[in-house]
Amino acid sequence: MSAHPTPDRAPRTPMAREDIQLVFASSFGTVYEWYDFYLYGALAPIIAAQFFSGLDPSAGFIFALLAFAAGFIVRPFGALVFGRLGDMIGRKYTFLITILLMGLSTCVVGVLPSYADIGLAAPVMLIALRLLQGLAMGGEYGGAATYVAEHAPPDRRGFYTSWIQTTASLGLFMALVVILLLRQVLGDAAFADWGWRIPFLLSIVLLAVSVWVRLSMNESPAFQRLRETGRTSKAPIRESFGNWRNLRVVLLALFGLVAGQAVVWYTGQFYALFFLTGVLRVEPSTAQWLMVAALAIGTPFFVFFGALADRIGRKPIIMAGLALAAAGYFPMFEALTVAANPALAEAQANARIVVAADPATCSFQGSPIAREVDFASPCDLAKRFLTEQGASYDNRALPRGAATVVRVGSTEITPPRGGLAAGGHGFDDRSVRAIAAFRAEVRQALLAAGYPERADPARMDKVGIVVILSAFMLLVTMVYGPIAAMLVEMFPTRIRYTSMSLPYHIGNGWFGGLMPSIAFAIVAHSGNMYDGLWYPVLIAAGSCAIGLLLVRETRGRDIYAQD
Structure with missing residues (x-):
């Protein structure tokens, strides 16, 4: 060469x-x-x-x-x-x-x-x-x-x-x-x-x-x-x-x-x-x-x-x-x-998702070392689930001590607070049921507002x-x-x-x-x-x-x- x-x-x-x-x-x-x-x-x-x-x-x-x-x-x-x-x-x-x-x-x-x-x-x-x-x-x-x-x-x-x-x-x-x-x-x-x-x-x-x-x-x-x-x-x-x-x-x-x-x-x-x-x-x-x-x-x-x-x-x-x-x-x-x-783009334009919460109750959702139980507040549970769903949302600050609300279009949903099981490993049974019900309600609200589960x-x-x-x-x-x-x-x-x-x-x-x-x-x-x-x-x-x-x-x- x-x-x-x-x-x-x-x-x-x-x-x-x-x-x-x-x-x-x-x-x-x-x-x-x-x-x-x-x-x-x-x-x-x-x-x-x-x-x-x-x-x-x-x-x-x-x-x-x-x-x-x-x-x-x-x-x-x-x-x-x-x-x-x-x-x-x-x-x-x-x-x-x-x-x-x-x-x-x-x-x-x-x-x-x-x-x-x-x-x-x-x-x-x-x-x-x-x-x-x-x-x-x-x-x-x-x-x-x-x-x-x-x-x-x-x-x-x-x-x-x-x-x-x-x-x-x-x-x-x-x-x-x-x-x-x-x-x-x-x-x-x-x-x-x-x-x-x-x-x-x-x-x-x-x-x-x-x-x-x-x-x-x-x-x-x-x-x-x-x-x-x-x-x-x-x-x-x-x-x-x-x-x-x-x-x-x-x-x-x-x-x-x-x-x-x-x-x-x-x-x-x-x-x-x-x-x-x-x-x-x-x-x-x-x-x-x-x-x-x-x-x-x-x-x-x-x-x-x-x-x-x-x-x-x-x-x-x-x-x-x-x-x-x-x-x-x-x-x-x-x-x-x-x-x-396009269905997602339309839903975002017509039915915005808002998480309204006291900022002091919201953790950093990008933490790479967090487990599900580390996000026990209503704000954390709401944001965590929306993130897992790939749903884009707006943050709105509420006064100190105010209850967290998830708004999908005109529908408002109040997330529960997670209670830890004995020993601190996982949520207790009551919390597990409440979180599952909250997620099902949010998922239904997303579908009703036109948010697709998958791209068509x-x-x-x-x-x-x-x-x-x-x-x-x-x-x-x-x-x-x-x-x-x-x-x-x-x-x-x-x-x-x-x-x-x-x-x-x-x-x-x-x-x-x-x-x-x-x-x-x-x-x-x-x-x-x-x-x-x-x-x-x-x-x-x-x-x-x-x-x-x-x-x-x-x-x-x-x-x-x-x-």
């Missing part, structure tokens, strides 16, 4: 065979690793039932999301560990370590006993495996982006690296298709019982192919040149973050680019799918097929915007994507509600849903397609792997990976099903402002000028 050590302006030519092999070798393993990672996210409700069944259903689902997020939380630490190795021993062998760690951790999930089998040890082991996967992911992306960019022609760096950007969406695409096909073959009951393990076990085949592909790769020519001249970094972490000049660039990359890119990515692909199923009550397999269609439509735009960034610059495209996301998310999600569940397939505008999901994807491709090239171009070769990996994985691991959990907690607390969008909107807007003011364009920069 040839290197391109000078920023020449040679005419653009089609990708040579060795270039195609280079991109495929770098990207295939990354597709596989994202496939493994997204299996968990797509199966979060089943994971909650299998490994967190000892908790209240809402708390169990939040815990499942937090376990998913645990893999993202440790990604910056993986970036430090594997980024350091990549800058010291090379890109190729670090690739092999990360994919083996990721693949083996995923396969073990497929044979992990459930909570019903071994109790608390099951979620503990699951979270441990998620942490290992997150560590491996922390070393993956920076290596792939660096490796491809250091091989690419200088004037086509955005185009070449944009192929890596497709891998996350392709991994999600593969995960959804495998899940949907298995559901069709096995049936929903069998899949939820034991069939969910098959996608994890199948990954052993992909792991074997990925390892074989990566063994055939050559070392990056830029790193090889550094090693031959004895100029590789002996302390890449200290050089990357102990020097203010480089640390400043790291911080600008994080807050001016990656944090915003991350929330746009997770909103457009993960939160949109959760919103369809958990809030709009679209049947899961239908929602997943619609997302598969949007992924198929949107994925080529990663390459389109990567190539466009080679002509007009990386920064204008990324900033435009951030600005459009910040301005468009609220109306886009409202349009999604009308397209997916006959009224669903599936074409409109795909168009909206594709628009989310377009925003994702705008912010994500050019970013690999831009991050590579911001840092010198000797510490590039470490320097670009940390801001990327803090942004995507913390700002982005925590997005579903934080948004769900915000919605559970506020009652408004759109309030979770404030999280990505504010971060995208903040990154756009910082990026416009402080981040410099990198197109045309000679990445070999500072080895």
